[in-house]
Amino acid sequence: MEAVEFATLEWVDWLNHRRLLEPIGNIPPAEAEQRYFATLDQMKIAAWLNPNGLRQTPRGLL
Template identity: 60%
Template sequence: MRASAWEPNALAESINGLNEAVVIRRRGPWLSLKAVEFAILEWLDWFNHRRLLAPIGNIPSAGAEARYDAARRNLPVVA
């Protein structure tokens, strides 16, 4: 298997581990699967849109991604 084939999966696994540790175990017990799903979606929203990251200027990762995408759209197309 190529190294690049497992790298995205490793990132997903680390996020899944954070979900389990931070959301599921700390905030339980849960009354239903829907309650767990909603709590995970709330946590993911915070993780992507409100968690400030010092290495990228104390902005959320979604903000950095939006800036990056906007900058890429303004680059000239090279043939």
């Protein structure tokens, strides 16, 4: 039973951290997930810095 559990853990580790997926840029799924959540954090910071939800453009605020 322990051998099966260990083999399963090894497979899950490979699946999430070592396997490269072409559709997401030949990176592992875990890295894609980290990038996604980092982007969300940056969007939250940007929203906090600009509470009105307006964006700065060369012509002024939108």
